[in-house]
Amino acid sequence: MDNSSFINQHISRQFNKEMEDIRNKVLTMGGLVEQQVDLATNAFMSYDMESAEKVIQQDQLINALEKDIDHECTEIMAKRQPAAFDLRMLIATIKIITDLERIGDEAARIAKMTMRIEAADYYQDKYYEIEHLLEMVKEMLNGALDAYARTDTEEVIAITAQDHKVDREYTSITRQLITQMMEDPRNITRALDMLWTARALERIGDHSCNVCEHVIYMVKGKDVRHLSHEELEKTVNEAR
Template sequence: MDTKKIGQHISRQFNDEMEEIRNKVLTMGGFVEQQIDLAAQSFINCDQELAEKVIQQDDMVNHLEMDIDHECTEILAKRQPAAFDLRMLIATIKAITDLERIGDEAARIAKMTIRLENTEYYHEQYHEIQHLLEMVKDMLNGALDAFARLSLDEVASITCQDQKVDREYTSIVRQLITRMMEDPRHITRTLDILWTARALERIGDHACNICEHVIYMVKGEDVRHISQDELEKVVSR
């Protein structure tokens, strides 16, 4: 975190409140990353017990979101912050919403694991799913690092990576549709795998959203719904 951005307030208590929120966001981010890893392990190994753990721990992600949201709202009401502090609080509220939704996607993958227990067709998709998984994990890790350091050095490359994730997802969808057409007996199982791939693709989207929130904090510019080229210009200014 750029300490020049935080810690310059007259009120020591205000400094502590802002730092506490920052730390809680990073804690939530780390926990969500762990959820993705556990969900991935359960999927790859068809581990039902691990999948159940992911689903149960989703409540912890929800509680973290509510706790941080409440603290941000209280600071907005009491401190009436402006400039960077205001942008940080607004962006934080949005970022934790994305993190909570990533947690939901991890839980969704765990549920698909339970549905696909002991199916040979499930294991045929291992390599495609694993590649997509690694891509979105890298994106999320980079987005959280950018948030922690308030650094825009990598955000453009992370958002650009999302285009590769979309292409990979489209390729998986085509393969799965082909297999369903070749053997309709596997339609139900294939659809479960398809939803797992969709969950991973959505995690990549949420990682991009977090990058956009970081840009808003640092630059004060809303980069939602603009092209990759336009985003890169904002970042480089």
């Protein structure tokens, strides 16, 4: 083997290692974000101050991972000048970690609000309205991360379709809570806590959809941002 061939193979192996390292870090970040959502909502619904504090502490770790991954992606683009799928993966990854960091922020917001609730104002087992919304949002986030891990767009249509259900559930919860506040002013404190939590969950659903859109761009080379769900589905099917 001549020297140039050996060097090219070495560079190729090193590049593949760098890309795999980035992918693994994104999945690690995604796992932490999923844990944050679980901890924050459990803290809110169970008045668990220990879990709430853990969410706030771990938020710094997620922020550090975002900066680290962003730096690695930028370095590779500058040094390696990748093309085609590799370039799209790096661009999509930078956008995905931004959405993951914002999901972490929403979880931290729920945790901070939980820590502001006085024990006397806590309503044990009375936060049932958000349980269904929470399960839908967690399913969306898990599905979006799985699509990234498998570099597969097969499930993203179903995941993004879920966003419409999340929006309807959020609207329904909002109406219920407004009615409760109007019927009895003693419900106001609880209802406002619920509204802020439901809003944070709805935003987590939106960011999960964004991750799916970035995966589509990465795999198919199609920018599907700002498309309706019908247009997105048509674009993905045409790109197959």
